[in-house]
Structure formats: structure tokens, C-alpha cells
Amino acid sequence: MMFWFYSPLHKYLLFIYVECPWFDWVDLPFVPSPTVRNLFPSAGLDAELYYVRNDVINHYALSFNLLVPIETSSLHFSWKANLKVEYKLGFQVDNPVAMEMPQTNITLRGDVPRVLSVFRVDLFCSGKMDAEVTLLMQLNVTISSAKNITILNFKRRKMCYRKVREPLYPDKNNTRIHFDPVNVAPTTSTRVFYISVGVCCAVIFLVAIILAVLHLHSMKRVELDDSMSDSGSSQGLSQPSTQTTQYLRADTPNNATPVTSYPTLRIEKNDLKSVTLLEAKAKVKDIAISRERVTLKDVLHEGTFGRIFHGIVVDEKDPSKEKAVFVKTVKDQASEVQITMMLTESCKLRGLHHRNLLPIGHVCIEEGEKPMVLLPFMNWGNLKLFLRQCKLVEANNPQAISQQDLVHMAIQIACGMSYLARREVIHKDLAARNCVIDESLQVKITDNALSRDLFPMDYHCLGDNENRPVRWMALESLVNKEFSSAGDVWAFGVTLWELMTLGQTPYVDIDPFEMAAYLKDGYRIAQPINCPDELFAVMACCWALDLEERPKFQQLVQCLTEFHSALGAYV
Template identity: 35%
Template sequence: MRPLAVCALLVLLTGCRASVNLWVSKSETRALIGLATEIFYVQEGVINEYAMNFTVVVPPNISDLHFNWESTSRKAVAYDISLEVANPSVLDRPSLNIPSSGLVPKDHQLFTVHLPCRPGVTAETDVRLKISLLLPRQPPLRRKKTNTLLVFRRGRVCRAEVTPTVAPLGGGDVMLEDAAGPTRLGDPPADDETPSSGVLYMAVGSSCGVILVIMIILAVVLSRNSAAKRRKRALSDTSGEYDSTHHYMQVPTPSYSCHSIRSSHHYASLRPLPTCPSYTSQKTVTTPLGQTIGHSHSLGSHGGAAGFGQTLSHSVSQGLSHSSGQSSGQPSVGHSSGHRVRDVGERVSELMVDRRRVELDTMLEEGTFGRIATGWMADSDAGEKERLIIKYVTEHASAAQVSMLLQEGLVFYGLRHKNLLSVLGVAVEERAPPLVLYPYVKHWNLKKYLQTCSFGARSDVKTLTVRDVVDLAEQVTQALLYLHVQNICHTDVAARNCCVDDSLHVKLADSALSRDLFPDDYCCLADNINRSIKWMAMEAILTNQYTPAADVWSFGVLLWELTTLAQQPYVEVDPFEMASFLDEGYRLAQPLNCPDKLFSVMAFCWSREPEERPTAEQILDYLHGFSKQLSHYL
């Protein structure tokens, strides 16, 4: 008697559970974003938050959006649908082919949202499709119901010269007429799919043995779901003013390729180039620490032999000589350490400034052995003084630390760009650490500056607007593009390695002393190399190899820093678990104050495959278009 009671209870609980599936078919996904895959917004009652938050651009040649849905619950699930259009003058009577309220069908059904453009209109508007579902509350024995709101975001683009067409739905579609209007049925389940839930319930009711097997399967599935939910809750526990920025999204489908981004040639689209160059065709890519990927010489890559003559001080010579036996914590590829030493020595010789002309002024930041200060350099002829930013190490610093300062501090030697902070000179003195001299910038560090700003109107701090953030991002992208054109990878793109003035003119700087001044941003894994793991692309973490695509990934994290006022990325994730965390598809979620179109830049920068990420040129083109769009409204 007791097994029969258990069987009956299982049937009752299974039948009473409310579950809804809502998805977009492969043909619809291919037409909109170029991916041949189904996208489930709701699967077995579980909402795909990342897919719901992503804005899909609807190009001018498509006017109908098709959604599939079904209810797998025995109890009726009521729905209510509404459409919100930001600019009604763009669309001509948007409509649905199903009633605006009713019951979710128990059989698979396809419904259509019609978004016709007004004739002769060239514009863009945001559309929100809101579906409210009234679901029985869990556990099912309670009588109360819960209201779940789904909001689908679409960006409708209209062009006067484009005639929209109805997207093909494939064979087997059926048109039914009823009082409520036409209903389009399509995408029937394939023959190899699992049988319907009704057949499963009949089998459970007819055989107690089958029920016992199903009970075991359900127990396993529920235990896995509970573990997954506990993990998500653990990742979501945050605090602070912008706590939502610490949640993570998991990519539900393969990462978006830049080839798959539909180009509607309007100013808010991410326009891909004919190909997606990752600069792998270049023979040489030189990294800031003197690494060379390939076989040819690029921009005087760091390399040379040991003798400098009598022009260098004992301290500088000792530090450079040390690097011939031990690098600055980074592997050298393509050139011997001795060749790299000679090149750094030659650069120091060319940049050398008499130490007596340089005067230290105000200390800006102090680490374990590194220092950053303001200072002055006197003009020996005119007697005038030029204000400087000075990086140096203490007298107790080791030869390896002196070598690291010079190798990283001279990486932009010979480069000239308005958004690049190039070294001015190196002041040396007998038996004293060298001073690396840079042009003066009021706010020497962008990360420190962002932490003093606010997105709200406050009188005590600088207020940043969306246009300010986009402008800062554009300037960093221009510097990054300049480096990539020169076949140079930065390898450490982050807010801490940028400087900015009061007029928000930003310059990308080298990473000299960053490991010492920002120790929380770096971590030493099993390879004994101190790296900024949470800013790095997955392939760079695993192989310690850098490409322009890896710089683009880091730029996505920098853009996230700009929109969160320099919060720490992946703050709850252990650095040793970052590679597996990213491999599972988790990424930083959309910040609270970040527009959807700006977040889409970050999402594309974090594509799994390097060749699927946009280039710096594509990012600059997109940001420039977005900036123009903002100027139309602000």
C-alpha cells in the first residue's frame, strides 16, 4: 500500500509543477544574428537572464519576429502580452497575431510580433515585448500564484529605401483561423526528440517499476540543479553601491563571431570589416617586455649585447646586466637575453639626462620598492623648468627590480601619439637608482581618478556622464590601434595603466611599477609569473602568449572599469580558478549604469576564440557611431 501511495504522490507532484518553454528557432536566430542555433529564453521554467538582457537588433529587411512557446504544466498558465515602443513615429501599428491575454498553449505553438516600419522613415527605436506569466507557486499544494514578467529587448531599424520581407519559417507551417485571428504553427518537434510529457505520465501511472526508475532520475536531476543554484547564489552575493556589477553572466551559446554580427549600416551597429583580422598574418608582434612572436625584428624590439661603455651609472649597468641571466618575470621569445640587454642599454644611452637637472617634488604613490612622484627638469639653456611625472625605485631595490623598471618604462620609446604616454628621458647618477621621466599629467592614474568620481550629481566629486565614458574609451582605443598598427601588443591594458587630466584627455601608459603599486591586481600562479590574471584573455592565462586579440579582451575589462568607477573585476573568483571559470562561459555582467549598446562592446571583446573578437579599428568605429548617437539626444 505504501509504494502505491508514493507513486500517486509522485504523479501528483510532477503533474502540478508549472513549467513553460519559450524559445527562438534556428531559422529565426540565423536571420537576426547569424547563428544557426536555438536560443531558449525560458526552459522548463528557468529563465535565461543573459539572453533576456541582450538587445537584438532587427534589421530593416525583417518586420516579423517569431517566438515558440508551450506549457508543460497540467494547470493552466495565464499570460498577458504588451508592446512598448520608445519612438512610436517610427513604426506603423505594431501588432501580435495572438490575443493580448489568454492561456499559454499546452502544445507547441509559434506566435508572431509584427513590427512594420512607417513608409519613408529612416530611424531606429527600442521595442520592448513584455510577457507576464501567472504561474502556480511552488510547492504545488499552495493555492497562491506568482506573476513572472519577461521583457524582450529589440532594437528596430527602419530605412526608407528598404522593403521588409517576412522571414521564412521553413516547411510544415500551418495557418489556423479563429476568432482571435491567424495563428502560425511551425517548427514541429523532430522525430528523434523525447516523447511528450503526457505519454511519460501515462507510463508512470501504469507501472510502479517505471515510476521508481523515474524517481531515481528525478532525484539526480534535482540534486544537480540545487548544486548549480547554490553556486550561482554564492557568485551573486555582493555588497557596495554598485553591487549588481559583481554578478556574472554565463554565455548560453557559442561566443558571437564578428562575422555573425549583422551589418545594417546604421550608426548603432557594430560594423564588421570584410574579414576579422587578428594580426596573425603579421610576421612579428612585439610585446612590451621585449618578447617577440615570430621571426622578424619590429620597432627595435628589446634586444642587444652587454657593453654600454662608460655612459651608464654603476646602478643602471648592474640592473641591466642582471636581466641577461634573469628576465623581469616574463619569458623572452625570439631573441636572447643578451640582445635584449644591449637594446635597453642603447635606449638608456639615447635618453640619458643629467641627474642634476632633475628635482623631485611631491610623492604621488609609494609601494614596497617603487615610487611615483612629480618633479621638475631644468632647461640648461633657457633656465626654464618643465614639470614631470617620475618613476623610480628605492636605493634598496634589487638589480632585477631596476631592470624591470627600465624594460617596462622604455617600452614606448620612439612612439608618438596624442593618447600614448611616451618616456621623455632617464636621469642617471653614479651608484643611484635611475629616474624614468614622463610628461606631466595632473591625474597620473585613471583608476585612482575614477574612484573619486560619481555618476550622480554631487558637488564634492567629479560627475561622469555616459558621453564622458564613451569619450575615454575612444581615446584608449585610438592608442591601442596605434600600437597594433606598429605590431606591438600592450599586454596589460587596464585603468591603472592610464593617466588623465581635468579635461578628460586620457593617455595609455606602460606598466612600469604597476605590480608593486597595485599588488591586488596581480597574481603569481604556478608558473611564478606575476600577471594581471583577471584582465587577461583565457588563452593568455593558459599559454602566456599575447596577441592584439588578447589586448582587445583586456580593453573590454577596462571598459567595464570605466562604467563601474574602477571596481575590482571578478572580485569573488580565486585567480587560480579564473581559467576554468572563463572556460565554463562565465563573464562579467552588465554594470548598473551601463547602456546596452556599450555593454555589447564588452561582450564581443570577451568572445572565447581570439579571431571572433573585434579589432581595435572595429571598436573605434562602433564607439564613434555610438558617440554620434548620444550627441543627437543629449
């Protein structure tokens, strides 16, 4: 974590680099706490953020008061100054009975080192009582020549518990008897126990290796089958190819090597306009069914030229069997280009099978009829519309949807996107509007066919005659039309923000033509009301300017799953 203080008046540059053990390899910009890895131990992410930059103190970041995990007993800081800078360090705890005054391996007053150095702050619980202790660490930094003082206050919370110590064998004087473990010889039963454990571990290890080999072979076979089955029909798939506040920076350096790198960026080519209607129909001919088998019911959503119906499809062999479906179609005034785009974009997820994906099922493309695209029905419909409906009834029924429910939805979206990333499929338009939900709160990601028409306020044309989801796009996609799974991760962060705000529009006050400049300057959407700091940290890490600093989807799944479990512990 890097805190910068820069004063152009005195040509003075100071930075304090706080070693943040949140994540092993992904820098998480903006997060003011050295506890992320402990909060999400299996995810392995690192974090960085500016507390002070260009004479502006980031009071929002300093206001974070994150929980230090029980197992964490020390915080490590690295710091350096380019000129002579004096410091004064102080601590305050609100419950000195539960926690002793923190200790550090440096003096409480002195000069900031000229070379990168490390100091440690030890946090010791007394063991006398159960309590949540609030710690305030104050660092006063003074320029010797100017005597002006900059004060940085860092807040942390730590749970302390009472220790119960009882003697193993109390004697007459109620004194404790201590054993030297070196002099205690292991018994025969102990040896047998350790041998048994070793044998069991060896067997489990061998079984795990065998299962891993079988799994790899099966995955290769499935991928080969999918590639063969999709070769003639999945040309539309993209292979790896509120108010804004300037409180965070995303252009921080990466301090560790990622486990794996993102697929090579692909330059977007607008292939949709080069596809004819006949070609689009030919690609879906193998999943076409008769129009007579489809019955249209209610109109669920309607745009300028597109509509989505609730429909019924009867079984071809047994007409008594029916299945509910979404029906995407167009109105009479739709152009051939719009029809072609609907058919082509509907194939984005074709041939992919995952519990959190909703690919195309069938089509109706008979001559003289408007084409129809059929997808399995999810009876609570579009996720964005569902979230906004929840917001409308929130005042009368605050228990309608909980924060834990929203996190569970985010986990499902991350799972579906992780599957796409493994298949090297880039969605390019991940958002709440392109997800659907059912009554059990199961969420599935869909394609973006008709989304531009049904949600016109979410798309903008920046002079290139192409409507794009500007407010959801990563900077490299917005400026250079470069897309990768890292760009989908950025969009996931915005989608998570949509979930926590119940369907609000991100960057609503920013002119779409100015979005690229705002993102370059470090502007990001602010933390939603009632959104925990830990959850906003997960959002914020998705918005790093450097692609390699963004987490992978499988890591986001782990982070959110652990956070979901933590929420459940308090319910």
C-alpha cells in the same frame, strides 16, 4: 543570435537562431537583440547569445529591451528543432494607435521546422502619432510528449512618427494629383545637373585615389624610419607575439568571415629576466639626461620598492624653461632585477607617436644614483585613481563626470590601442591603472613599469613565479601565455567595465587560481549599474573565447563614437 533550450530528461534539443544584423563579421556573444548593426551601422558586427541552456533560462538576457532603429521595419529569425516541438507565437504592443499589430509570414501556431528555416516579423508604424512603442513577442515552446511549456518573452522598443502628407497640387475638390515618373521627361537643366554631378564624382574619386597612394607611401616610409630608430632600443616591445554571474556564454561559433585576421599568436618568453642591468641601461643611453636637470616635487604614488614623483626638468640650453614630468624611480631597497624590469618595461612604447600614447621621454642612469624614468606630465594623474576619486565625490557632485565623458575616455583608449595594433605592438597589460588623464579629460596609455608594485592587488602569481594581471587577461593568454591584439581587445573590454564602474575591481570574488576555469565555463563580469545595454554589448563582444569573434580596435572606435554621438543627442 542563437537561443538554446536543452532538456536532458527528454533528450530534446531545440535551438533558435536569430539572424542578428549588428555586425558584419564579428560574432557578438551574449547580446539579445537583432539590431546591433543598425545601432552601430559603420562597425559591422554580428551577435550570438544563449537565452536557454541546460534547462536554465537566461532571464537577464531576456530582460534586455533594446531600441529598434527607425529604418528597421522587420526582424528575421532562423529556427530548427531536432524532434517534434509545438510552438505558439504572440505579440503585444503598448500603443496600438502608433504601431499596428506585428505581422509574420508564418502561422501563429504550429510545429518548429526540422530543417533550418527563416521567418520574418514585420513592424509597421501607423503614422498617426509620435510615440515610443514597446513590443512584446512571446514564443511558447512545447514538447509534444511532455506537454511542458517553455515561455520566451522578447522585448523591443521602436520610435514611431506621425506622417504629414500634403498634395502637390490640390484641386477644387482637395484631391491629390499623382504623377507617373515614367512619363515625366527630364528637362535640359536636369541633364546638365546629372552630368555635373557625375564629373564632380569622377574628380573626387581620382583625388581620393591619389591621396590614398601618397598616404600608403608615407606610411611605409614612417614604418621604415621607426623600425630603424627603434632597432637598438625597443627590444622590450612585444611584437605579434562586484560579483560574477553566469548569464552569458562566449563559446559561440563564428558565422562570418572576418575582414582581416589577427596577427599570429606568439608564445610569451620571459625575456625580462634574461636582460642584465647593464644591457637595460645601454638600450636607453641615447635618451639619458643629467640628473642635475631634474627636480623632484610631490610623491604621487608609492609602492614597496617603487615611487612616482611629480618632477620638473629644465631645458638644457635655456635653464629658464621648465617642463613638468612624471618621474618613475625606485627606493634604496630595490633589487637589481626590479631596477632592470623598470627600465625594460618603460621602453614598451618607445618610438611610438600618437596623441593617446605616453611613451618614455628621458632617463637618468648616472652611476651611484637610482635610475629615473621621465614621462610627460598629465596633471590628473593615474586613470584608475582618478576614477575612484570620482566615485568618492559622486554623492556630493553627481555631475562631476558624466557617462558621455566616460565613453569619450574609452574612445581615446581604443584609438591608442588601434594605433598599436596597426604597428603590431601588443601591450599585454591594458587597464585603467596603466592610463593617465589630464584636466581636459584627455587619456593616454602608458607602459606598465612599476604597476605590479604600485597596484599589487591587481596582479597574482599562479605558481609560475610571475605576477600577472589575471583578471584582465584573455583565456588563451592566461592558460597558454599566448598574446595578440585580440588579447588586448579582451583587456579593453575589462578596462571599459572599469570606466563604467568608476574603478571597481573586476571578478573581485573569484579566486585567481580559478579564473581560467570560470572563463571556460562561460562566466563573465556582470553588467554595471546604469550601464546602457548597447554599451555593455560592446564590452561583451570583447570577451568571446574565439579570437576571430572579437572585434578589431578600429571597429570598437566606430561603435563607441556612434554611441557617444547618440548620448550627445539626449543631452
